[in-house]
Amino acid sequence: MGHLAMMFAAVNTGLLLKQLFNATSAVSLLALVAIGLFIIFGMMKVINMAHGELFMLGAYTMWWLLARGINFWLNLLAAALVVGLFGVIVERLIVQRLYVRGDLSTLLATFGLSILLQRGVAIAFGDRPQFVTSPFTGGPTLLGNTYPTYQIIATVLAFAVIAAVVVLFLKTDFGLRARATIVNPAMAAALAVNTVRMNALSFALGSALAGFAGALAAPLVSVVPAMGLDWVIRAFLVVIVAGAGSIWAAAGGAAIVGGWEAGFTAIYDATYAQITVLAIVWALVLLRPRGLFSGTGRRWRR
Amino acid sequence: MAAVTARQGWARVGGLVWNARGAALLLIGLLIYGRLADPFGLFIVASALVLSLLALSVDLQWGYAGILNLGPAAYLGLGAYTYAITQRKITAGSPTYLAFALAILFGIVLAVIVAFPAFKARTLPVYYALITLAVALILQRWTAVSYDLTGGSNGLVGIPLPDFSLPGLDLKMTTAEQFFPLASGVVVAAYLACLWLTRSRFGRLLAAIRDDEEKVATLGYDVATTKLIVAAIAGALGALAGALYAPLAGTAHPSLFGIAFSVQTYVWVAVGGQGTLIGPILAAIALKLLENRLRGVSADGYLMLLAAVFMLVVIFLPKGIAGLFDAQAVRDRFRRSRGGPIALAPVLERPLDEPHG
Amino acid sequence: MADPGVVLRTAGLSRHFGGVRAVDSVDLEVRAGHIHCIIGPNGAGKSTLFNVISGMIPATAGRVVFQEETITGKSPQAISRLGLVRSFQTPRVFAAMTVLDHVLLASRERPENGARRREALARVGLLERGDMLAGDLAHGEKKRLELAMALAMRPRLILLDEPTAGMNAHESEAIAGIVREAASTATVVVIEHDIDFVRGIADWVTVLHKGMVLREGTIAEIEQDQEVRRVYLGDIG
Numbered sequence: 065m066g067h068l069a070m071m072f073a074a075v076n077t078g079l080l081l082k083q084l085f086n087a088t089s090a091v092s093l094l095a096l097v098a099i100g101l102f103i104i105f106g107m108m109k110v111i112n113m114a115h116g117e118l119f120m121l122g123a124y125t126m127w128w129l130l131a132r133g134i135n136f137w138l139n140l141l142a143a144a145l146v147v148g149l150f151g152v153i154v155e156r157l158i159v160q161r162l163y164v165r166g167d168l169s170t171l172l173a174t175f176g177l178s179i180l181l182q183r184g185v186a187i188a189f190g191d192r193p194q195f196v197t198s199p200f201t202g203g204p205t206l207l208g209n210t211y212p213t214y215q216i217i218a219t220v221l222a223f224a225v226i227a228a229v230v231v232l233f234l235k236t237d238f239g240l241r242a243r244a245t246i247v248n249p250a251m252a253a254a255l256a257v258n259t260v261r262m263n264a265l266s267f268a269l270g271s272a273l274a275g276f277a278g279a280l281a282a283p284l285v286s287v288v289p290a291m292g293l294d295w296v297i298r299a300f301l302v303v304i305v306a307g308a309g310s311i312w313a314a315a316g317g318a319a320i321v322g323g324w325e326a327g328f329t330a331i332y333d334a335t336y337a338q339i340t341v342l343a344i345v346w347a348l349v350l351l352r353p354r355g356l357f358s359g360t361g362r363r364w365r366r
Numbered sequence: 367m368a369a370v371t372a373r374q375g376w377a378r379v380g381g382l383v384w385n386a387r388g389a390a391l392l393l394i395g396l397l398i399y400g401r402l403a404d405p406f407g408l409f410i411v412a413s414a415l416v417l418s419l420l421a422l423s424v425d426l427q428w429g430y431a432g433i434l435n436l437g438p439a440a441y442l443g444l445g446a447y448t449y450a451i452t453q454r455k456i457t458a459g460s461p462t463y464l465a466f467a468l469a470i471l472f473g474i475v476l477a478v479i480v481a482f483p484a485f486k487a488r489t490l491p492v493y494y495a496l497i498t499l500a501v502a503l504i505l506q507r508w509t510a511v512s513y514d515l516t517g518g519s520n521g522l523v524g525i526p527l528p529d530f531s532l533p534g535l536d537l538k539m540t541t542a543e544q545f546f547p548l549a550s551g552v553v554v555a556a557y558l559a560c561l562w563l564t565r566s567r568f569g570r571l572l573a574a575i576r577d578d579e580e581k582v583a584t585l586g587y588d589v590a591t592t593k594l595i596v597a598a599i600a601g602a603l604g605a606l607a608g609a610l611y612a613p614l615a616g617t618a619h620p621s622l623f624g625i626a627f628s629v630q631t632y633v634w635v636a637v638g639g640q641g642t643l644i645g646p647i648l649a650a651i652a653l654k655l656l657e658n659r660l661r662g663v664s665a666d667g668y669l670m671l672l673a674a675v676f677m678l679v680v681i682f683l684p685k686g687i688a689g690l691f692d693a694q695a696v697r698d699r700f701r702r703s704r705g706g707p708i709a710l711a712p713v714l715e716r717p718l719d720e721p722h723g
Numbered sequence: 724m725a726d727p728g729v730v731l732r733t734a735g736l737s738r739h740f741g742g743v744r745a746v747d748s749v750d751l752e753v754r755a756g757h758i759h760c761i762i763g764p765n766g767a768g769k770s771t772l773f774n775v776i777s778g779m780i781p782a783t784a785g786r787v788v789f790q791e792e793t794i795t796g797k798s799p800q801a802i803s804r805l806g807l808v809r810s811f812q813t814p815r816v817f818a819a820m821t822v823l824d825h826v827l828l829a830s831r832e833r834p835e836n837g838a839r840r841r842e843a844l845a846r847v848g849l850l851e852r853g854d855m856l857a858g859d860l861a862h863g864e865k866k867r868l869e870l871a872m873a874l875a876m877r878p879r880l881i882l883l884d885e886p887t888a889g890m891n892a893h894e895s896e897a898i899a900g901i902v903r904e905a906a907s908t909a910t911v912v913v914i915e916h917d918i919d920f921v922r923g924i925a926d927w928v929t930v931l932h933k934g935m936v937l938r939e940g941t942i943a944e945i946e947q948d949q950e951v952r953r954v955y956l957g958d959i960g
């Protein structure tokens with residue numbers, strides 16, 4: 065009897081650990097996407113509904129290049145570059161044009177763009193899932209569960225890139241101006257921050273992060289044209305829950321939204337996981353309309 | 367000076383009567399079409415009419431209150447499934463009044479639940495657009511996996527036509543052709559109701575909110591409740607569309623919640639002109655007939671086309687194609703670009719205006 | 724306990740923006756029936772004070788009492804319904820709505836009986852402009868329309884943020900008349916830079932500087948005050 069209980073406990077700990085790992089991995093990717101979104105939203109107050117499709121384009125860039133025999137790690141960079149560049153084009157052609165109207169046009173236009181991109185990719189490559197093989201197979205085993213090497217590396221890499229973005233924001237001139245713009249656009253303009261250039265840069269950076277995240281996630285998720293929708297919803301939920309105050313908030317929100325969804329999926333079901341996430345966001349918005357991490361005076365602490 | 371208000375009042379009534387006459391013309395035209403057209407054409411126009419209720423719901427929100435519900439299809443699906451499930455499982459064989467009533471009730475309840483934090487808690491404006499999109503997506507997934515209730519991804523088939531029989535009065539529909547006058551009547555009635563609403567003091571309040579809601583709040587109005595009311599009305603309209611669509615199509619399917627329906631609705635409203643009410647209805651009929659011509663194009667291709675048209679309209683024609691024919695709108699475009707009823711309402715209301723003084 | 728003659732009172736009212744103390748521990752008392760002017764150099768925190776009192780931005784600290792009722796934390800519409808209304812420094816009108824419709828919205832009258840809104844329009848001299856779109860009005864007329872909206876609400880207390888900004892002397896004189904007339908039925912707090920205007924209407928003057936109350940008194944006392952002069956001259960020089 066005692067023996068059985070011990071075995072049971074061991075199995076549970078192993079499972080728990082494995083699920084914790086899965087959740088961490090999901091959160092790291094979500095945080096990457098959400099931070100990209102946060103930069104664009106926070107800096108420009110532009111709601112880019114096509115952000116999920118940028119993620120999707122990153123994944124397809126990875127798949128397409130990989131199928132042509134190009135090195136996986138190079139493709140990660142290529143995806144960031146390609147999607148970042150695409151973001152610049154979108155900013156020039158659409159966002160900048162509508163920015164001055166100051167109404168819902170940008171949201172609507174990027175919503176249209178998201179459908180356009182999604183269906184365009186569907187026409188080009190079909191709706192069936194594309195498989196992206198990761199550069200590693202197998203992985204270490206712990207308490208009876210295998211931890212895929214690639215998933216470990218992807219998680220670490222995601223956190224590393226997040227850290228790099230944080231450093232960029234806290235230690236560089238660009239970051240200083242960006243933070244000023246986020247906290248007080250009028251003030252930043254008065255301090256002679258070149259807003260046009262800042263906007264283009266932040267849009268490029270946000271897009272590149274989405275593209276990179278998509279490429280990084282490609283071996284872990286099913287790559288289909290409609291994959292972006294889930295991610296843009298999650299990422300915006302993160303921003304709503306956390307508040308648009310700081311990068312830390314985006315990371316914290318990702319932990320809540322992504323962590324809950326991954327955990328609930330593991331113990332019950334994916335659809336109900338998403339339903340509960342919506343319910344949680346609904347309740348949190350009622351309790352903290354401005355976001356969990358937007359307590360006054362605690363923004364952008366160095 | 368009292369004459370000014372009286373005449374103004376008459377001008378407003380005149381505008382409404384004219385529009386009622388326009389609506390009557392539309393109704394007569396539709397009914398004549400109903401006599402002449404082949405069954406397939408009838409089906410196409412009937413579904414355009416039913417779905418144009420959804421377009422009205424979007425127009426009320428986007429065109430008049432300035433709020434974006436990106437998942438209007440959520441209400442379409444909700445209404446359709448409510449009708450289908452009520453008819454098949456609860457009131458099979460008896461009149462359909464309960465099915466319609468429940469659909470509308472659920473539409474209002476869902477709309478209020480979804481919109482409540484958006485407007486009452488004053489969170490980020492993107493919340494409403496996003497949560498509506500998410501709710502539609504989740505409902506689509508949920509219906510696809512809930513086999514017992516919704517038939518899962520196969521959907522529900524064999525949904526009966528409505529039966530409005532009263533004791534001693536047989537009003538049971540037996541053919542799809544009989545559905546057409548019903549759809550026409552409901553749409554024209556809904557159009558007139560929306561017209562009345564947007565021309566009333568409530569409509570003026572909406573126009574003001576859209577322009578500067580902070581200022582409206584300092585005038586003592588409850589902006590949040592006003593928006594919530596609009597969302598609820600829109601929810602009712604959307605669910606009504608669904609409850610009519612299910613018997614027309616004969617099926618209820620998870621794709622009713624899908625993004626294709628939402629995007630299509632937005633295209634109709636954008637092309638027809640947001641804040642015009644009649645524009646989206648006409649656009650729905652025209653584009654639905656056009657879609658039927660484009661049968662050769664793939665569904666993906668068609669959706670892509672819609673998305674492209676939508677983007678172009680949003681970017682270059684903020685008032686829709688209809689805006690091209692509106693002199694005031696054109697003048698406004700040269701002055702300051704702002705869409706919809708703010709510019710349109712005064713034009714429509716002043717056909718009989720007296721000279722100043 | 725509380726002085727019945729005081730309509731509006733703030734106690735330790737503060738509003739900070741990050742490190743900027745826009746309003747810093749302001750104690751203000753506005754007496755019933757007075758025209759109470761608030762003056763101070765640019766950036767003194769005058770508009771922010773109005774924003775906090777009218778509930779448009781939350782206070783960092785302190786409280787606002789209006790007619791014996793604490794209104795800190797109340798929503799703008801709730802405060803407005805209590806009879807405390809305001810105008811804005813840069814006029815906020817609904818560009819595509821007619822002038823008449825503005826006052827209609829403010830007065831909540833039915834369109835048929837327009838006594839209140841016609842009265843309000845007449846008081847600011849915009850009666851002939853009734854059918855014009857507000858967006859087509861001249862700047863001074865927009866400011867007067869804002870005033871008409873405030874009057875049409877039959878308020879107990881009106882906060883006017885620079886009602887004469889951008890007007891010539893002649894127009895300012897007309898506004899002074901309107902404000903004086905409004906004061907017969909309500910208490911009025913006016914932010915103004917134009918010292919001639921203030922001299923013509925003020926029963927009491929508060930000088931705000933760097934978010935704090937620098938001086939209070941009659942206009943004669945204020946004009947004599949060395950400190951006030953220094954602040955204003957320092958501001959210019």
Ligand SMILES: Nc1ncnc2c1ncn2[C@@H]1O[C@H](COP(=O)(O)OP(=O)(O)OP(=O)(O)O)[C@@H](O)[C@H]1O
Nearest residue numbers: 740743745763764765766767768769770771772812
């Ligand atoms: N929303 C805001 N965010 C950050 N700082 C603000 C904000 N509003 C006002 N301030 C700052 O608060 C201070 C006071 O501004 P306020 O507009 O109240 O001055 P004012 O006395 O009305 O000036 P003016 O005579 O120019 O109208 C200024 O330093 C201003 O920059």
Ligand SMILES: [Mg+2]
Nearest residue numbers: 769770771812
């Ligand atoms: Mg000011």
